[in-house]
Amino acid sequence: MDEFSASLALRHTSGLGPRTWKRLLSHYGDALSAVSDSSFWTARGLVSARVQAEFVRGGWREKAADEQRRAQSFGFPAVFFGDRAYPDFLREIPDPPLFLYYLGDLTLLSRPCVAVVGSRGASRYGVDMAESMSAFLSASGICVVSGFAQGIDRAAHQGALRGVGGTIAVLGTGLDLVYPASNTDLWKQVAAHGLIVSEFAPGTRPDGINFPHRNRIVSGLSLGVLVVEGALGSGSLITANLALAQNRDVFALPGPANVKNYQGCHQLIRQGACLVQSGEDILQELQPRLGALCVPEAPVPEFLPREPDDPEQRVVHRLLAAGEALHVDTLTRRTGWAANKVSSTLLFMELQGLVRQLPGMYYVLAT
Structure with a gap:
């Protein structure tokens, strides 16, 4: 037995669900170790005697073997709960998947992510905003996660593919099924330049019950969830509640008061979601969390200032190198850039420990 077959054994045992999987794998570290010690689960206080007996009985064998055959016939790889590549954010949720089948660039799982979700039957305004905000986030190094549906999801993936952050599509079907079929062109782009993941076995059809399960992964991978457009009771609001x-964090884009597809966004805002109007608003709100994710580099002596590799950051760095605190408006005038470009550059320099913001929107080098 290997990690894949052990994970399938757990998945196909009656009475074992994601919360129990997490308890077992958090204790043992991986599925194979958990399965090898199954006779002692109850004694260790991990599962009930009934569930342990059900697993030992082996009723899972036929279904597990069938899924393994299907996965191997398609050649789909998987990333497991105990793997280093499995994202920590997803591992932390109450009900993480045992593993994810994937196609594409697995390194995207290690990027800071923001989910962008909304209505399938979205307005032109919603589609345009989802695409432009996703493009901004991706250009800033944020990976955009969505559910590969039509409407807002499609626009989010398309916008994100234009930047360096990339995009992750989380499916509510098996990886062998392109659903909806109208997204076949997008499937090819995401498979080639992004990442497609699913916890569902090959051959899994788009049953309605699957999508709430998918949504917990969309939000679980992400630092925050942006609802661009959504009606009351929609799947987008389910994702926001899961988040x-x-x-x-939950962000919502406001829209016309008399449009049904924005009533969900307005309800979220009334309940405390952050009203945002641009990708830059999201970055500002996420700054503390993004800063915590930054891995500090080796210390640089103060007499040898570190000049950034990014050409735009280098321009700002040189303006501040004289040691004088400069107001953001002064930097805007001296660079000749648009104000949002200056603000975005300063934000990411601050996250990297290159500059410090002083009271009154003045900036200095951090060293």
Whole structure:
């Protein structure tokens, strides 16, 4: 037995669900170790005697073997709960998947992510905003996560593919099924330049019950969830509620008061979601969390200032190198850039420890 077959054994055992998987794997570290010690689960206080007996009985064998055959016939790789490549953010949620089948660039799982979700039957305004905000986030190094549906999801993936941050599509079907079929062109682009993941076995059809399960992964991968457009009771609001339960930030784009597809966004704002109007608003709100994710480099002596590799950051760095605190408006005039470009550059320099913001929107080099 290997990690894949052990994970399938757990998945296909009656009475074992994601919360129990997490308890077992958090204790043992991986599925193979957990399965090897199954006779002692109850004694260790991990599962009930009934569930342990069900696993030992082996009723899972036929279904597990069938899924393994299907996965191997398609050649789909998987990333497992105990793997280093499995994202920490997803591992932390109450009900993480045992593993994810994937196609594409697995390194995207290690990027800071923001989910962008909304209505399938979205307005032109919503589609345009989803695409432009996703493009801004991706250009800033944020990976955009969405659910590969039509409407807002499609626009989010398309916008994100234009930047360096990339995009992750989380499916509610098996990886062998392109759903909806109208997204076949997008599938090819994301598979080639982004990442497609699913916890569902090959051959899994788009049953309605699958999509709430998918949504917990969309939010679980992300620092925060942006609802661009969504009606009351929609799947987008389900994702937002999952995000809150997972201690994620929730952002909502306001729209016309008399448009049904924005009533969900307005309800979220009334309940405390952050009203945003641009990708830059999201970055500003996420700054503390993004800063915590930055891995500090080796210390640089103060007499040898570190000049950034990024050409735009280098321009700002040189303006501040004289040691004088400069107001953001002064930097805007001296660079000749648009104000949002200056603000975005300063934000990411601050996250990297290159500059410090002083009271009154003045900036100095951090060293």
